[in-house]
Amino acid sequence: MAGSGAARSRPIVTSLVVLLAASGCSVAGADPIGGGPDDLRIVLPEEPPTLEPCDASLTATGRVTRANITEALTERDASTGRLEPALATQWTRTSATSWTFTLRRGVTFHDGSPFTAAAAAFSIARATDSGIDCNVDGYIFADGELTATPVDEDTLRVTTARPDPILPLRLSFVEIVPTSTDPDSRVREPVGTGPYRIDEWNQGRYLRLKRFPGYWGETPDFAAATYVWRAEGSVRAAMVTNDEADVAIGLAPEDGAGDRAVEFATNEVSYLRMDAGKPPLDDIRVRQAVNYAIDREGLTTAVFAGRPSGQLVSKGVTGYNASVRPWPYDPERARKLVAEARADGVRTDTTLTIVGRNGIYPKAAEAMEVVQDGLIKAGLKVRIRMLDVNAWLEYLLRPFPAGDTGPTLLQAQHGNQAGDAAFTMGQIYGSEGAQSSYGTAEFDALIERAERASGGNRQKAFAEAFSHQNDKVVRDAVLANMTGLLALSPKVRYRPDSATNDEMRLADMRRAD
Known part of the structure; x- marks a missing residue:
């Protein structure tokens, strides 16, 4: 509180x-x-790695740019969860695949140009259909195709290839920029409509x-x-x-x-992303052992503030599954699982690399040292490599570093500020997700079904997907919901x-x- x-x-x-x-x-x-x-x-x-508006879904960038320098058509009230007007004053779903947005009049960009439907359409296309590889594209829209068309200066029509019941929420992550913005490359100092401009x-x-x-x-x-x-x-x-x-x-x-x-209270959840396609992490017993070997209560008591968690979204997010509990600390069970895998020929002596990020949260390096100690005691070989944000981003986002980097556990943190598991599942767990190192066809199908659902069915479908990840996939070691x-x-x-x-x-x- x-x-x-x-x-x-x-x-x-x-x-x-x-x-x-x-x-x-x-x-x-x-x-x-x-x-x-x-x-x-x-x-x-840490210094923002970029101020590029279409990368504002990155925490270090968004905390400076979002609603300060640039603004979106809509915005979510974090205290109520409601979607509120921003640069759009209202929106209506006109068909299964079409939405119409009425835009705010009298808005000016920092360069003096007027905000119009043409600028909104340009910004949406730049963020979702360009060669810039915007983080917001993979994070918010994944493989979704959409087209934004100005109807007149104050009206915008957005159509999607498939029905999307939360499109206005997705558009709260598209920062609006003038049409003079470079459409083909990232900008260093963005121009927006926000209450502050870059000096x-x-x-x-x-x-x-x-x-x-x-x-x-x-x-x-x-x-x-x-x-x-x-x-x-x-x-x-x-x-x-x-x-x-x-x-x-x-x-x-x-x-x-x-x-x-x-x-x-925050919506940030800390976790370790495992390279589940590389030995020995390709054996689910080893991934389970990693989870059993981590003392989450000890981490949140002695290292950083938070409460142990078992899933990548916090309470209040559509799809949160109250039955998915944090993995218990059971070092003996971890050792047995590693021993079983070793006996079956799994190369458990392969060195795992924890790729950490300096400053991702307080005492980030100390937290990884606690994790390393637990994994070593479970019978695994582990080293730590702490990186600054730009080098770390190469491991977080596709395309991942070329060559054989060996099996890694990536220290990461996810904050679902949008309030819907669609902004977690596809990008982090989908087989082709922008931040995903591993996926399965069965899991992909569960995610897709949930993304198409609405109302109570949406909550139920995403909750089932989180349960499936915890029981059948075990791609992550989720640590804590951070304070x-x-x-x-x-x-x-x-x-x-x-x-x-x-x-x-x-x-x-x-x-x-």
């Missing part, structure tokens, strides 16, 4: 403070954030946004926002407590935010919600004075 972390105690950081005082350096490092009282100062765990991106140091005076909606409290990034959570927390930043995200309880800490922790300075009022990790809306941050 938001605010419940405020009473947490603050660990001693005396040696750090003394060292910094002696050296004359700021806690922030070489580039402390400037700005006046109307500027927000935000410190992130300066000094790559590797900081990113500054300024309030857009021509914004169609309510004027945000803060005139500008400057983002910097620091890998260490304790440094991010200290920047807030020392009045060097106003907002710090991705913290752990022991990072020392003290009474500036705010705890909140978020951020720090706020006294000058900012902000209530984080389950979508905060994916889209941190600057307009929701208010001046406290």
Whole structure:
């Protein structure tokens, strides 16, 4: 619950403070954030790998761009789950495969050009039918074919090859850009309709946004926002407590935010994606052993904040299956399964590589060390390779690295902010999914059936698919539904919600004075 972390105690950081005082350096490092009282100062765990709008479904990108720089036709209210108007004011399903959207009038892009149905159609085509390989295409639309056609300046018709009962929800992930945007390659500094525009991106140091005076909606409290990034959570927390930043995200309880800490529920689920097509992970007994060998209670008690989970979506998402429980910690069962596989000729002595990502969540490397220890005790050989976000993305997204990388367990995290399992299943578990390393024909059929269903049948079909993955496929070792922790300075009022990790809306941050 938001605010419940405020009473947490603050660990001693005396040696750090003394060292910094002696050296004359700021806690922030070489580039402390400037700005006046109307500027927000935000410190992130990592620099966005890209600001390309059609990659805004990536957490590190979306938390900066979505609803700040760019906007979509629709948006989901994270607190209620309802789909709300954004750049579209209403939408109607006119046939099994066609929707009509009425667009908001009087909206202007940051470059001064008007928002029209032509821009909306262009943006949809650029995100879903171009050679850019947009993350949103594989994540949100998978193999779905759609055509967007302007009816007039304020009306858009979108048709799909097959019936799609949640198309307006899918379009909440398509960020709208002007027709002057390069249609064939990624852009470094996008132009949008949001309340803020890019002022300066000094790559590797900081990113500054300024309030857009021509914004169609309510004027945000803060005139500008400057983002910097620091890998260490304790440094991010200290920047807030020392009045060097106003907002710090991705913290752990022991990072020392003290009474500036705010705890909140997230939709993020941490997991390990297994290369189930490569030996020894191609043997389901070994994949089961991996799951039994992980102490999830220990991880969420001693390493990071969260609660053990057995599936990639959290409660409240259509398709969540309450009967799919976290795998129990059973090291003896893990050892027996590995021994059985070895006795049948499975090469269990092949080294598994945990491919981790620095800063994916607090104490990411420490979490993988706990996992490694459990797998080694189960009789497996395991090494850890921690990567920064850009190198890690090569393993997350197709096409995966060429050559024989050996069997890997990819440290990953999934946040289904859209509230429907369609945004999880196809891209992560489908045989051709953008983030999938393994699938089966039977599982694909279950996913497809669920995606075509509606109402109660949709919930039932997706719940069955999650059960099938847990019992018959075991492609993942799901770890925990994560709890978020951020720090706020006294000058900012902000209530984080389950979508905060994916889209941190600057307009929701208010001046406290």
